[in-house]
Amino acid sequence: MDKGRALEALANQAVDAAELAAIAAARLVGRGDKIAADQAAVDAMRNALNAMAMKGRIVIGEGERDEAPMLYIGEEVGAGEGIEIDIALDPVEGTTATAMGMNNALAVLALAPRGGLLHAPDTYMDKIACGPGYPAGVIELDASGAENVRTLAKAKGVAPEDLTVCILERERHQEIIESVRSAGARILFIADGDVAGVISAADPDGKADLYIGRGGAPEGVLAAAALRSLGGQMQTRLHFRNDDERERARRTGITDLDRKYDLKEMAGEHCLFIAAGLTDGDLVRGVRRSGGYVETETLLFSSVTGLRRRISTRRPV
Numbered sequence: 001m002d003k004g005r006a007l008e009a010l011a012n013q014a015v016d017a018a019e020l021a022a023i024a025a026a027r028l029v030g031r032g033d034k035i036a037a038d039q040a041a042v043d044a045m046r047n048a049l050n051a052m053a054m055k056g057r058i059v060i061g062e063g064e065r066d067e068a069p070m071l072y073i074g075e076e077v078g079a080g081e082g083i084e085i086d087i088a089l090d091p092v093e094g095t096t097a098t099a100m101g102m103n104n105a106l107a108v109l110a111l112a113p114r115g116g117l118l119h120a121p122d123t124y125m126d127k128i129a130c131g132p133g134y135p136a137g138v139i140e141l142d143a144s145g146a147e148n149v150r151t152l153a154k155a156k157g158v159a160p161e162d163l164t165v166c167i168l169e170r171e172r173h174q175e176i177i178e179s180v181r182s183a184g185a186r187i188l189f190i191a192d193g194d195v196a197g198v199i200s201a202a203d204p205d206g207k208a209d210l211y212i213g214r215g216g217a218p219e220g221v222l223a224a225a226a227l228r229s230l231g232g233q234m235q236t237r238l239h240f241r242n243d244d245e246r247e248r249a250r251r252t253g254i255t256d257l258d259r260k261y262d263l264k265e266m267a268g269e270h271c272l273f274i275a276a277g278l279t280d281g282d283l284v285r286g287v288r289r290s291g292g293y294v295e296t297e298t299l300l301f302s303s304v305t306g307l308r309r310r311i312s313t314r315r316p317v
Contacts, residue, residue, distance in 0.1 A: 003113040004270045004304040006083040010052060011272055011300060014109055017048035018276035019296045019313060021091045021107035025278055026287035026294075030101030037098045038062075041091035041107055041278075042070045046077065049087070054078040059119045060088030060110075060218040073122075073252075084114040088221045094193035097279060104193045104281035109274045110225035116268030118221050118261065121248040124239040125217035127194070130210050131202040132231030141235040141260060145179035145212055152210055153185075160184040166197040166208035173213050180212070195275070196283050198223035202232040207282060214239055224266030226273040229301035229308065234263040273301040284310070292317055 024044035028037035042062060049056060056078035061071045071077075071089060078085070087109070092098055094105035110117065128141050128148065134155045139148055145165065153160040161184040167173050169189040180187055188208050190197045194215035200206035220236050227234055237260045240246045249257055276298040277284035284297040293314045300309040 003083065007085070007111060007113060007270050007272060008302055008304050010054060010083075010085070010111060011302065013048070013052045014111055014272055014274050015276070015298055015300055015311060017045050017052070018107045018109045018274045019298055020048050021045035022276040022278040022287055022296055023294055023315075025092050025098055025107065029098055029105075029279055029286075032099050034092075034095035034099035038092045038095050045089065045091045045107065045109070046070050049077040050079070052078050053082040054085045055080060055082065056085045056087050057114070058089065059086045059117050060090075060221050062091070063122055086112050086114055086117045088117050088218065088225060090195070090218060090222060092278065093195050093219065093222070094278070097192045101279070102191060103279055104190065104196050104283075105278040105286070106193060106196060106281070106283070107276040107278055108195055108222050110222050110267070111272045112225065112268050113270055116270060117225065118266045119252045119254075120217040120221050120238070121245070121252045121254070123217050123245045123248060124214050124241070125220040125236050126214050126239050127198065127220050127223070127234065127236045128210070128212050129198045129201055129223065129227060129234040130232055131204065131206075134233065136233070139210070139233055139235060141237060145176045146183035148210060148212065149180055149183040149185045156209070163209045164188050164207060166190060166201050166211045168192075168194050168197060168213045168215055170213075176212055193281075195219050195223045195226070196281060198234070199226050199230070199275075200282055202227050202230045221266055222273070224263055225271040226275075226301055227263055228267045228269075228271045228303040229273060229306065232263070234266065236261045236266065269303065271303045273299075275299045289317065
Protein backbone atom coordinates (compact mmCIF):
# COMPACT_ATOMS: atom_id res chain seq x y z
CA MET A 1 0.00 0.00 0.00
CA ASP A 2 1.44 3.42 -0.95
CA LYS A 3 1.74 6.20 1.63
CA GLY A 4 -1.29 8.10 0.37
CA ARG A 5 -3.62 5.12 0.59
CA ALA A 6 -2.17 4.09 3.94
CA LEU A 7 -2.80 7.60 5.25
CA GLU A 8 -6.41 7.65 4.06
CA ALA A 9 -6.99 4.28 5.74
CA LEU A 10 -6.55 6.12 9.05
CA ALA A 11 -9.20 8.73 8.26
CA ASN A 12 -12.13 7.28 10.18
CA GLN A 13 -10.10 6.77 13.35
CA ALA A 14 -8.64 10.28 13.04
CA VAL A 15 -12.16 11.68 12.77
CA ASP A 16 -13.09 9.78 15.93
CA ALA A 17 -10.09 11.27 17.75
CA ALA A 18 -11.13 14.83 16.92
CA GLU A 19 -14.80 14.20 17.72
CA LEU A 20 -14.05 12.60 21.07
CA ALA A 21 -11.84 15.55 21.99
CA ALA A 22 -14.64 17.98 21.09
CA ILE A 23 -17.19 15.98 23.10
CA ALA A 24 -14.93 15.90 26.17
CA ALA A 25 -14.28 19.66 26.08
CA ALA A 26 -17.93 20.50 25.33
CA ARG A 27 -18.92 19.71 28.92
CA LEU A 28 -16.84 22.73 29.97
CA VAL A 29 -18.09 25.27 27.42
CA GLY A 30 -18.94 28.56 29.08
CA ARG A 31 -17.56 27.56 32.49
CA GLY A 32 -14.62 29.97 32.38
CA ASP A 33 -11.87 27.35 32.73
CA LYS A 34 -9.97 27.04 29.48
CA ILE A 35 -7.23 24.92 31.08
CA ALA A 36 -9.70 22.27 32.23
CA ALA A 37 -11.42 22.24 28.83
CA ASP A 38 -8.10 21.83 27.04
CA GLN A 39 -7.01 19.03 29.38
CA ALA A 40 -10.25 17.13 28.87
CA ALA A 41 -9.81 17.33 25.09
CA VAL A 42 -6.14 16.33 25.31
CA ASP A 43 -6.94 13.22 27.36
CA ALA A 44 -9.67 12.08 24.97
CA MET A 45 -7.64 12.72 21.83
CA ARG A 46 -4.54 11.02 23.18
CA ASN A 47 -6.43 7.85 24.08
CA ALA A 48 -7.96 7.72 20.60
CA LEU A 49 -4.63 8.31 18.85
CA ASN A 50 -2.99 5.52 20.82
CA ALA A 51 -5.56 3.05 19.50
CA MET A 52 -4.66 3.80 15.86
CA ALA A 53 -2.56 1.38 13.78
CA MET A 54 0.34 3.75 13.15
CA LYS A 55 3.73 4.84 14.40
CA GLY A 56 2.73 8.40 15.20
CA ARG A 57 4.90 11.32 16.25
CA ILE A 58 3.58 14.68 17.48
CA VAL A 59 5.28 17.53 15.59
CA ILE A 60 2.76 20.24 16.50
CA GLY A 61 1.29 19.70 19.95
CA GLU A 62 0.46 21.18 23.31
CA GLY A 63 4.00 22.46 23.83
CA GLU A 64 7.44 21.13 24.63
CA ARG A 65 7.83 18.09 26.87
CA ASP A 66 8.65 19.98 30.06
CA GLU A 67 5.61 22.25 29.60
CA ALA A 68 2.96 19.76 28.47
CA PRO A 69 2.10 16.55 30.33
CA MET A 70 0.40 15.04 27.27
CA LEU A 71 0.58 15.39 23.52
CA TYR A 72 3.87 17.25 23.74
CA ILE A 73 6.06 17.88 20.71
CA GLY A 74 8.06 14.72 20.01
CA GLU A 75 5.70 12.38 21.85
CA GLU A 76 5.09 9.04 20.15
CA VAL A 77 1.49 7.88 19.82
CA GLY A 78 -0.30 5.02 18.11
CA ALA A 79 -0.22 1.27 18.43
CA GLY A 80 3.39 1.10 17.20
CA GLU A 81 2.61 -0.64 13.93
CA GLY A 82 1.84 0.48 10.40
CA ILE A 83 2.82 3.68 8.59
CA GLU A 84 5.05 6.32 10.20
CA ILE A 85 2.94 9.45 10.67
CA ASP A 86 3.64 13.04 11.67
CA ILE A 87 0.77 14.66 13.55
CA ALA A 88 -0.17 18.30 14.11
CA LEU A 89 -2.99 18.89 16.54
CA ASP A 90 -4.85 21.39 18.64
CA PRO A 91 -7.36 19.57 20.85
CA VAL A 92 -9.09 22.90 21.51
CA GLU A 93 -8.48 25.52 18.83
CA GLY A 94 -10.10 28.46 20.54
CA THR A 95 -9.64 27.86 24.26
CA THR A 96 -10.92 31.34 25.15
CA ALA A 97 -13.98 30.86 22.94
CA THR A 98 -14.65 27.55 24.71
CA ALA A 99 -14.28 28.99 28.19
CA MET A 100 -16.49 31.97 27.36
CA GLY A 101 -19.13 30.01 25.43
CA MET A 102 -18.32 31.77 22.16
CA ASN A 103 -18.41 30.52 18.57
CA ASN A 104 -15.80 28.87 16.33
CA ALA A 105 -14.04 26.56 18.79
CA LEU A 106 -12.78 23.38 17.13
CA ALA A 107 -10.87 20.19 17.83
CA VAL A 108 -8.31 20.05 15.03
CA LEU A 109 -5.99 17.33 13.77
CA ALA A 110 -3.71 16.93 10.73
CA LEU A 111 -1.77 13.85 9.68
CA ALA A 112 0.90 13.31 7.03
CA PRO A 113 3.50 10.63 6.27
CA ARG A 114 6.72 11.17 8.23
CA GLY A 115 8.40 14.44 7.22
CA GLY A 116 5.23 15.88 5.69
CA LEU A 117 4.56 18.71 8.17
CA LEU A 118 6.71 21.67 9.16
CA HIS A 119 8.07 21.28 12.68
CA ALA A 120 7.13 24.80 13.73
CA PRO A 121 7.90 25.97 17.27
CA ASP A 122 5.21 27.27 19.59
CA THR A 123 5.75 30.92 18.63
CA TYR A 124 3.90 33.49 16.53
CA MET A 125 3.74 33.36 12.75
CA ASP A 126 2.85 36.02 10.16
CA LYS A 127 0.43 34.56 7.61
CA ILE A 128 -1.34 35.39 4.40
CA ALA A 129 -3.60 32.97 2.52
CA CYS A 130 -6.15 32.84 -0.26
CA GLY A 131 -8.11 30.22 -2.13
CA PRO A 132 -7.48 28.40 -5.42
CA GLY A 133 -7.86 29.64 -8.99
CA TYR A 134 -5.35 32.49 -8.98
CA PRO A 135 -1.94 32.86 -10.67
CA ALA A 136 1.04 31.81 -8.59
CA GLY A 137 2.35 34.65 -6.44
CA VAL A 138 -0.92 36.57 -6.32
CA ILE A 139 -0.39 37.16 -2.60
CA GLU A 140 2.80 38.45 -1.00
CA LEU A 141 3.54 38.37 2.72
CA ASP A 142 5.90 41.34 2.51
CA ALA A 143 3.42 43.57 0.67
CA SER A 144 0.90 45.77 2.47
CA GLY A 145 -2.69 44.77 3.06
CA ALA A 146 -3.82 47.32 0.48
CA GLU A 147 -1.41 46.00 -2.15
CA ASN A 148 -2.59 42.44 -1.62
CA VAL A 149 -6.24 43.50 -1.83
CA ARG A 150 -5.68 45.32 -5.13
CA THR A 151 -3.64 42.47 -6.64
CA LEU A 152 -6.16 39.81 -5.65
CA ALA A 153 -9.10 41.92 -6.85
CA LYS A 154 -7.42 42.37 -10.24
CA ALA A 155 -6.79 38.62 -10.52
CA LYS A 156 -10.41 37.91 -9.59
CA GLY A 157 -11.75 40.51 -11.99
CA VAL A 158 -13.60 42.52 -9.36
CA ALA A 159 -13.19 45.85 -7.59
CA PRO A 160 -11.28 45.93 -4.27
CA GLU A 161 -14.55 46.96 -2.63
CA ASP A 162 -15.95 43.52 -3.51
CA LEU A 163 -13.34 41.65 -1.45
CA THR A 164 -13.58 40.56 2.19
CA VAL A 165 -10.44 40.11 4.27
CA CYS A 166 -10.49 37.93 7.39
CA ILE A 167 -8.39 39.31 10.26
CA LEU A 168 -8.00 38.15 13.86
CA GLU A 169 -9.25 40.99 16.06
CA ARG A 170 -6.10 42.03 17.90
CA GLU A 171 -4.42 45.37 18.61
CA ARG A 172 -1.29 44.18 16.81
CA HIS A 173 -3.21 44.13 13.53
CA GLN A 174 -4.19 47.81 13.52
CA GLU A 175 -1.76 48.72 10.73
CA ILE A 176 -3.05 45.86 8.56
CA ILE A 177 -6.64 46.86 9.27
CA GLU A 178 -6.04 50.47 8.24
CA SER A 179 -4.20 49.40 5.08
CA VAL A 180 -6.94 46.98 4.01
CA ARG A 181 -9.62 49.59 4.59
CA SER A 182 -7.66 52.17 2.62
CA ALA A 183 -8.05 49.90 -0.43
CA GLY A 184 -11.81 49.72 0.12
CA ALA A 185 -12.13 46.07 1.13
CA ARG A 186 -14.46 44.80 3.84
CA ILE A 187 -13.06 43.17 6.99
CA LEU A 188 -14.44 40.05 8.64
CA PHE A 189 -13.13 40.08 12.22
CA ILE A 190 -12.75 36.86 14.17
CA ALA A 191 -12.24 36.77 17.92
CA ASP A 192 -10.27 33.53 18.08
CA GLY A 193 -9.28 30.51 16.03
CA ASP A 194 -7.32 31.52 12.96
CA VAL A 195 -7.39 27.99 11.50
CA ALA A 196 -11.07 28.59 10.74
CA GLY A 197 -10.18 32.03 9.40
CA VAL A 198 -7.69 30.69 6.88
CA ILE A 199 -10.12 27.99 5.76
CA SER A 200 -12.87 30.59 5.35
CA ALA A 201 -10.63 32.50 2.95
CA ALA A 202 -9.79 29.39 0.92
CA ASP A 203 -13.14 27.63 0.83
CA PRO A 204 -15.39 28.63 -2.11
CA ASP A 205 -18.29 28.60 0.35
CA GLY A 206 -16.39 30.72 2.89
CA LYS A 207 -17.14 34.30 3.86
CA ALA A 208 -13.72 35.79 3.01
CA ASP A 209 -11.38 36.09 0.04
CA LEU A 210 -8.13 36.67 1.89
CA TYR A 211 -6.65 36.03 5.32
CA ILE A 212 -3.92 38.25 6.76
CA GLY A 213 -2.44 38.44 10.22
CA ARG A 214 -0.19 37.16 12.97
CA GLY A 215 -1.25 34.11 14.94
CA GLY A 216 0.20 30.93 16.37
CA ALA A 217 2.72 29.00 14.29
CA PRO A 218 1.14 25.64 15.21
CA GLU A 219 -2.20 26.89 13.87
CA GLY A 220 -0.40 27.95 10.70
CA VAL A 221 0.73 24.38 10.05
CA LEU A 222 -2.77 23.04 10.68
CA ALA A 223 -4.23 25.59 8.28
CA ALA A 224 -1.63 24.66 5.67
CA ALA A 225 -2.68 21.02 5.87
CA ALA A 226 -6.26 22.09 5.15
CA LEU A 227 -5.17 24.27 2.22
CA ARG A 228 -3.29 21.35 0.69
CA SER A 229 -6.69 19.75 0.15
CA LEU A 230 -8.72 22.86 -0.61
CA GLY A 231 -6.12 24.38 -2.91
CA GLY A 232 -4.92 27.92 -2.58
CA GLN A 233 -1.82 29.84 -1.68
CA MET A 234 -0.14 30.63 1.61
CA GLN A 235 2.99 32.42 2.76
CA THR A 236 4.27 32.56 6.33
CA ARG A 237 7.23 33.65 8.42
CA LEU A 238 7.96 32.90 12.07
CA HIS A 239 7.80 35.91 14.38
CA PHE A 240 9.88 35.92 17.56
CA ARG A 241 9.36 38.19 20.54
CA ASN A 242 12.55 37.29 22.40
CA ASP A 243 15.71 35.17 22.42
CA ASP A 244 13.96 32.34 24.25
CA GLU A 245 11.56 31.92 21.32
CA ARG A 246 14.46 32.01 18.86
CA GLU A 247 16.17 29.26 20.82
CA ARG A 248 12.94 27.27 20.82
CA ALA A 249 12.93 27.44 17.02
CA ARG A 250 16.54 26.28 16.83
CA ARG A 251 15.68 23.26 18.98
CA THR A 252 13.11 22.21 16.39
CA GLY A 253 15.82 22.25 13.71
CA ILE A 254 15.09 25.65 12.16
CA THR A 255 18.32 27.45 11.25
CA ASP A 256 17.06 30.28 9.03
CA LEU A 257 14.91 32.24 11.44
CA ASP A 258 13.88 34.79 8.77
CA ARG A 259 12.79 32.24 6.18
CA LYS A 260 9.56 32.83 4.29
CA TYR A 261 7.63 29.56 3.82
CA ASP A 262 5.18 28.71 1.07
CA LEU A 263 2.37 26.20 1.27
CA LYS A 264 4.40 23.24 -0.01
CA GLU A 265 7.04 23.83 2.66
CA MET A 266 4.40 23.92 5.38
CA ALA A 267 2.54 20.74 4.43
CA GLY A 268 3.53 17.91 2.10
CA GLU A 269 1.73 16.34 -0.81
CA HIS A 270 -0.30 13.87 1.27
CA CYS A 271 -2.28 15.31 4.21
CA LEU A 272 -5.44 14.63 6.15
CA PHE A 273 -7.11 17.54 7.92
CA ILE A 274 -9.93 17.06 10.42
CA ALA A 275 -11.88 19.77 12.28
CA ALA A 276 -14.64 18.75 14.69
CA GLY A 277 -17.00 21.46 15.92
CA LEU A 278 -16.82 22.14 19.64
CA THR A 279 -19.01 25.25 19.65
CA ASP A 280 -21.16 26.46 16.76
CA GLY A 281 -19.16 28.26 14.09
CA ASP A 282 -18.79 29.29 10.50
CA LEU A 283 -17.38 25.91 9.46
CA VAL A 284 -19.33 23.35 11.49
CA ARG A 285 -21.92 23.06 14.24
CA GLY A 286 -20.84 22.50 17.81
CA VAL A 287 -21.49 19.50 20.05
CA ARG A 288 -25.16 18.87 20.86
CA ARG A 289 -26.72 16.56 23.45
CA SER A 290 -30.31 15.38 23.18
CA GLY A 291 -32.38 12.31 23.93
CA GLY A 292 -29.54 10.19 25.24
CA TYR A 293 -27.25 10.99 22.28
CA VAL A 294 -24.39 13.34 21.60
CA GLU A 295 -24.09 14.75 18.08
CA THR A 296 -21.02 16.15 16.33
CA GLU A 297 -20.30 17.71 12.96
CA THR A 298 -16.83 17.33 11.45
CA LEU A 299 -14.94 18.34 8.32
CA LEU A 300 -12.55 15.88 6.70
CA PHE A 301 -10.22 17.02 3.92
CA SER A 302 -7.73 14.78 2.10
CA SER A 303 -5.10 16.01 -0.33
CA VAL A 304 -4.55 12.41 -1.44
CA THR A 305 -7.81 12.21 -3.40
CA GLY A 306 -9.18 15.74 -3.02
CA LEU A 307 -11.87 14.37 -0.71
CA ARG A 308 -13.98 16.92 1.17
CA ARG A 309 -16.51 15.42 3.54
CA ARG A 310 -18.88 16.88 6.14
CA ILE A 311 -19.67 14.20 8.70
CA SER A 312 -22.59 14.17 11.14
CA THR A 313 -22.25 11.61 13.91
CA ARG A 314 -24.62 10.47 16.68
CA ARG A 315 -23.24 8.53 19.62
CA PRO A 316 -25.15 7.18 22.61
CA VAL A 317 -24.15 8.99 25.78
